[in-house]
Amino acid sequence: MRDYHTDFQEPFIAQRADPLIYKHTDGHYYFTASVPEYDRIELRRSATLAGLREAEPVVIWRKYETGPLSANIWAPEIHHIDGKWYVYFAAARTTETQDGLFDHRIFVLENGSANPTEGTWEEKGQLRTAWESFALDATSFEHRGVRYLVWAQKDPNIPGNSNLYISEMSNPWTLRGKQTMIATPEHDWEIIGFKVNEGPAVLKRDGRIFISFSASATDFNYCMSHLAASEDADLLDAASWTKTPKPLLKTDETLGMFGPGHNSFTKTDDGAEDVLVFHARNYKEITGDPLYDPNRHTYVRVLKWHDDGTPDYEGSVRLVQVK
Template sequence: MNTMQTYKNPIVEQRADPWVYKHSDNYYYFVASVPEYDRLEIRRSKTIQGIGKAEAITVWRKNETGPQSSLIWAPELHFIKGKWYIYFAAARTDQPVNGTFDHRMFVLENESPDPLKGEWIHKGQVKTEWESFSLDATAFEHKGILYYVWAQRDFNIKGNSNIYIAEMENPWTIKGPQVMLSRPELPWETIGFHVNEGPAMLKRNGKVFITYSCSATDHNYCMGLLTAEEDSDLLNPASWTKSPNPVFQSAPENGQYGPGHNSFTVSEDGSEDILIYHARNYTEIEGDPLYDPNRHTRAQVFKWNQDGSPNFGIPLPDAVNKSKSKS
């Protein structure tokens, strides 16, 4: 018997950098950047579509001054060794006068089985090998090792940020060394800005995949893909291959522009893989695209190529997106 899986996009309006995690309690937990960039909030729903109607619970607000007082970006919610963690990036109100973003990465911890309850304890900054603009952290466990993947600026390399990986001593401490997996170098990675950011991990078919986002945050924003064999040394850059072309990009024919900063989850019955991402439905942006609030969260089923790599297709139009799943 076939059932029809449907998602009506956008899932959540005005939420960029979306992260959806399906927990063992069968709830989907959702965090994202809010347009005000001033807080961290969590939503919970038994369905992906229901996330947009779920109550947004604020669990942390930015400081008034000093570190973590400005531009709270790209949170992710993780459940690691029986505790909840939120990774996020934050800048300071007293940023350099030249306007350069000065983000660093931070971690909150909650021991409660329910992340909407309990106390969120600040575990501090995730310290990297050098101090510079850093953001978009994600974490994953593979073969008993906890890895941390993030975007950071190296002043010796042209551009805003590269993708790095490191082993973790615990969920808030890098064990080191940090290894660069990707830098913006291809034409589609360097439009407007030289950017690699927003990494997200996916394991399937004997491989480890890391998607990432590139270029300016307007209609040129798109997604790239790194691939490694699951038995390879993930801390060796030679283990990773970069796809030569974007794997997900604007689809003007469907009114979708600048898709990226994604996460992965599965459908309600577990039979389909779901890409969660943000995009706009127009290109006429006034001022800095970062302050245009209309990057909406979207969900889309994706398939797999014969070689075991993901096939994300193209962003579907804002409507009811249908896919057939087996039950």
């Protein structure tokens, strides 16, 4: 694989925000992300990480003309659970007075084919949470035989745009039991433009579970930090999670990196190292609403680690990483 340097004028994949790269046991990588038109879900497949750059995108689902799945298709994620493929994504409805902005709900697709770029994707419907309110950015993980969902949602009783929640699942499209808020925007770097904690991604290493997340508006103020919990903790207890009280990856004009965030994690081709996948822009000034600026690009960097065992996001983007 060619080198990827700190030159943010050369993204891994251009104009793809909220990127998710999943390395499956079939030896292939799968890539999905928000497209600038917000009108469809695409999937790429490759035997190597580098190959995703040139892989032909396959459209697996398109938005409807009307109804709750008709606007702003955001942040799809693909997961393989119990022998089937699932895609979590957020969608809103178009009305006569507005375009569905901030009216999102979480939806789920299912495909039983071995290769998810083939076969039929079935709509499993809306993933219901405690409130009928703005919800997005669902991700799923398994820990000690229990499957969990982590997502972002607005609690109607809490000021702000979105908090992070965790719940157990009874199946890949249904929650069970209590839903716990594990993070809410509280620091000055989390409330610029909007009060946001969103885009969770889960990484387990050396006895700890990390949940990275993004905060603030989607312009150059967008940034990343994370929560951490012991692998032995009760993950449904909010007290088990500690938020790092500062941004761990943020705009760096010396690199030409603006508004990094909404990340995921994958592995190098040999499986030996974790890889940080995230989006950012390579310029600061944006005309109009940042959500409709198409140039949030996907970047990948091998993930470095601090001596204390925590991820070094900032250090990861500064080095020649993936070969």
